[in-house]
Amino acid sequence: MNILICGDIVGRSGRDAVEKYLPDIIEKEKIEFVIVNGENSASGFGITKKICKQLYELGVDTITSGNHIWDQKEIITYINEDTRLLRPCNYPIEAPGKGYGIFKLKNGRIIVVINAMCRLFMENIDDPFNSIKDIIEKINIKYGKQSIIIDIHGESTSEKMAIGHFFDGDVTAVFGTHTHIPTADLQILDKGTLYQSDLGMCGDYNSVIGMKKELCIQRFRKKFLKTKLEPAIGEGTLCGTIFKINENNKVEKFSQIIKGGRLQK
Numbered sequence: 069m070n071i072l073i074c075g076d077i078v079g080r081s082g083r084d085a086v087e088k089y090l091p092d093i094i095e096k097e098k099i100e101f102v103i104v105n106g107e108n109s110a111s112g113f114g115i116t117k118k119i120c121k122q123l124y125e126l127g128v129d130t131i132t133s134g135n136h137i138w139d140q141k142e143i144i145t146y147i148n149e150d151t152r153l154l155r156p157c158n159y160p161i162e163a164p165g166k167g168y169g170i171f172k173l174k175n176g177r178i179i180v181v182i183n184a185m186c187r188l189f190m191e192n193i194d195d196p197f198n199s200i201k202d203i204i205e206k207i208n209i210k211y212g213k214q215s216i217i218i219d220i221h222g223e224s225t226s227e228k229m230a231i232g233h234f235f236d237g238d239v240t241a242v243f244g245t246h247t248h249i250p251t252a253d254l255q256i257l258d259k260g261t262l263y264q265s266d267l268g269m270c271g272d273y274n275s276v277i278g279m280k281k282e283l284c285i286q287r288f289r290k291k292f293l294k295t296k297l298e299p300a301i302g303e304g305t306l307c308g309t310i311f312k313i314n315e316n317n318k319v320e321k322f323s324q325i326i327k328g329g330r331l332q333k
Contacts, residue, residue: 069100069101069173069175069177069215069312069313069314070097070098070099070100070101070310070311070312071099071100071101071102071103071179071217071241071310071311071312071313072093072094072097072099072101072102072103072308072309072310072325073102073103073104073217073219073241073243073267073308073309073311074086074090074102074103074104074105074267074270074306074307074308075105075245075248075250075266075267075268075269075270075307075308076105076106076107076108076134076245076246076248076267076269076270076271076278077104077105077106077108077109077123077269077270077271078108078109078112078248078269078270078271078272078277078278078279078299078300078304079108079109079111079112079271079272079278079299079300079301080111080299080301081271081272081278081299081300081301081302081303081304081329082108082109082269082270082271082272082278082299082304083109083119083122083123083270083304084304085270085271085303085304085305085306085327085328085329086104086123086126086128086270086306087122087126088306088328089306089327089328090102090126090127090128090306091126091127093306093310093325093327094127097310099127099310100173100174100175101129101171101173101179102127102128102129102130103128103129103130103131103132103181103217103219104123104128104131104132104270104308105131105132105133105134105219105221105245105267106119106120106123106131106132106133106153107132107133107134107135107136107137107221108136108269108271108278108299109123110139110140111298111299112278112279112297112298112299113136113139113140114136114137114138114139114140114143115131115133115137115140115143115153116140116142116143117142117143117146117150120146120150120152120153124152129152129171130152130153130154130169130171130181131152131153131154132154132181132183132219132221132245133153133154133155133156133183133221134156134183134185134221134245134246135156135185135190135191135221135246137155137156137165144164145164147164147165148164148165151166151169152169153165154166154167154168154169154181154183154219155167155183156183156184156185156193156196156221157182157183157184157196157199157200157203158184158185158193158194158195158196158199158200159185159193159194160193160194167182167183167184167199167203168180168181168182168183168203169181170207170211177215178211178214178215179214179215179216179217180203180207180211180214180215180216180217181216181217181218181219182200182203182204182216182217182218182219182239183218183219183221184196184199184200184218184219184220184221184231185220185221185222186220186221186222186223186224186227186228186231186246187227188222188223188224188226188227189223189224190222190223196220196231197231197234200218200231200235201235204216204235204238204239213317214317215240215313215317216238216239216240216317217239217240217241217242217243218231218235218239218241218242218243219243219245220232220242220243220244220245221244221245221246222244222245222246222247223246223247225244225247225251225265225266228242228244228265228266229263229265232257232261232263233257235261236257236258236259236260236261236263237257237258237259237260237261238261239261240261240262240313240317240318240319241261241262241263241311241319242261242262242263242264243263243264243266243267243309244264244265244266244267245266245267246266247266247277248266248268248269248271248277248278249266249268249269249277250266250267250268250307250324250326250331251264251265251266251268252324253265254309254322254324256319260318260319261319262311262319262322264309264324267307267308267309268305268307268308268326268331269305269307270304270305270306270307270308271299271300271304271305272299272300272301272302272303272304272305272329272330273305273329273330273331274300274302274329274330275299275300275302278299278300279297279298279299279300280297280298280299280300280301281300283295283296283297283298284297302329303328303329303330304328304329305326305327305328305329305330305331305332306325306326306327306328307324307325307326307331308324308325309322309323309324309325310322310323310325311323
C-alpha cells in the first residue's frame with residue numbers, strides 16, 4: 069500500500085503546486101491514500117470549505133491541520149460536517165471536529181490518521197502524548213492492530229522527535245509539520261516506525277517559510293510595526309514523503325518527494 073503525505077500547503081502558490089503535481093504523482097507512484105496538511109492554504113491562514121473540496125477533487129483523502137485551523141471562522145461549524153478534515157486531537161474536548169480519522173480503502177484495509185500539536189513554543193493545550201495514547205488504545209480495542217499515521221504539528225524538533233520515539237512500534241509513521249522546512253532525517257526507528265521531523269511546505273520557497281520575505285524582514289527588524297504577513301506568490305514546490313506499508317503495518321520503503329519551484333530535485 070503506497071501512501072503520500074504532504075506538508076503544510078501555504079497560500080495560492082502551495083495550492084497551485086498541489087494541483088500541478090499531485091494527480092501525476094498519484095498515477096505514476098500508484099498512490100492509494102493521500103494526506104495533506106492544509107492549515108495555511110487560505111491566504112496563509114487557515115482553510116475554507118471551498119479549498120477542502122478542491123483538494124478532495126485532486127485526490128486528497130484527508131486533511132490535517134494545526135494552530136491555524138480556526139483562522140477562518142466558517143471552519144468552526146464546517147469541521148463537524150467534514151469527517152476528512154482533522155484538527156489537533158489535544159485541543160480541549162469542547163472543540164469542534166475530530167483529532168483523528170479512520171479510513172477504509174477499497175481493498176478493505178484500514179488507515180488511521182491522528183493529528184496532534186506540540187506545546188513547546190506553541191499554544192498551551194492538552195498533553196499530546198496522552199491524547200495520542202488514548203486514541204491508539206481505542207483503535208486497538210475496536211479494530212485491532214492497524215496502520216496508524218501521526219501528523220505532529222510543532223515548532224520544536226526535539227518535542228517531535230520525543231513523540232516519535234515514544235510511539236515507536238505502536239504506530240506506522242510519525243511526520244512533523246509546521247516549520248515549513250523539509251528535513252533530511254527520514255529514518256526507520258528502532259521498533260519499526262518511520263519518522264521525519266518536518267515534511268516541509270507546499271509553497272513558494274523564495275520567501276520566509278512561505279510568506280513574502282520583505283514583510284517578514286520588516287517584522288523582525290521593526291518590532292514597533294504591526295506588519296501583516298502575506299503569502300509569497302512565486303512558483304510553488306510540493307514537498308512530501310511517499311512510503312509503502314506492508315501487510316504487517318510496517319514501512320517497507322520510503323522516499324522524500326520535492327517537485328517544482330526552487331527546491332526541485
